[in-house]
Amino acid sequence: MSHEPIAAVVVQPTRIMGVLNITPDSFYGPSQLTDPQAISDAAAQMLEDGAHILDMGGESSRPGADPVGVDEEIARIIPAMEAVRHLEARVSIDTYRAKTAQAAIDLGAAMVNDITALRGDASMAGVIADTEVECILMHMQGMPRDMQKAPHYEDVIDDICAFFEERLHYATGQGIAEDKIWLDPGFGFGKTVQHNLTMIRRLGEFRRFGRPILIGTSNKSTIGTVLNTDVADRMEGTAATVAVAISNGADAVRVHDVKHMARVARMADACTGRLSFE
Secondary structure, three states: OOOOOOOEEEEOOOEEEEEEEEOOOOOOOHEEEEOHHHHHHHHHHHHHHHOEEEEOOOOOOOOOOOOHHHHHHHHHHHHHHHHHHHHOOEEEEOOOOHHHHHHHHHHOOEEEEEEOOOOOOOHHHHHHHHHHOEEEEEEOOOOOOOOOOOOOOOOOOHHHHHHHHHHHHHHHHOOOOOOEEEEEEOOOOOOOOOHHHHHHHHHHHHHHOOOOEEOOOOOHHHHHHHHHHOOOOOHHHHHHHHHHHHHHOOEEEEEOOOOHHHHHHHHHHHHHHOEEEE
């Protein structure tokens, strides 16, 4: 039985951010990339598979990770940025250091993904404001080396909302245009399993700020805990969190497996009315 193609009408599709970890110690082994050709090939494949943004980081932010020096971070990032320039991709630089952000922006980065929400480097807000790139302000309790030791909240959603309100006020006060700001509640960053599950369930409450909501659940330990699987066996769990997050208001998802999660997102978009058919 043949099926005639039906035209899809895109209302507001979920944006897919593909992860390129330019580090030797990312928690997810397949995303560890150091060779420029491998980086170029991986980036090209992600774009073909449906990525709208490539998120590139030179320092691991896995729980327990120690920071690297800014010179080492830049030494990792510059060859990677040069390796993808021919692709004309939209690149996000995952860093909380102003010097690293500036180096990446000079090579074409259009977004700064700051896990400290501008708290890690006093100069970062100025770089973002001056260059007029977009930025992602993420919530994190503590820093990667200690964030999972004893996370505690009175109410995880209310506490994150208060944080976002303060950070938005700070960012706009530093000259960053509000329409350049995205928000990320920081799944897995200083949260217990229950905090993370509550966040997914109540994600729509962050829409009160009128800014795009990004969430990154891909292959994280909460999924491993719920499903009792190791990091290499969490695709279905990731797919479930992506679908539920989209249903509950996510505008973008940060993922390692772009091909499969882009399909999940498209189906979720169809189910939620972001993608309709005539």
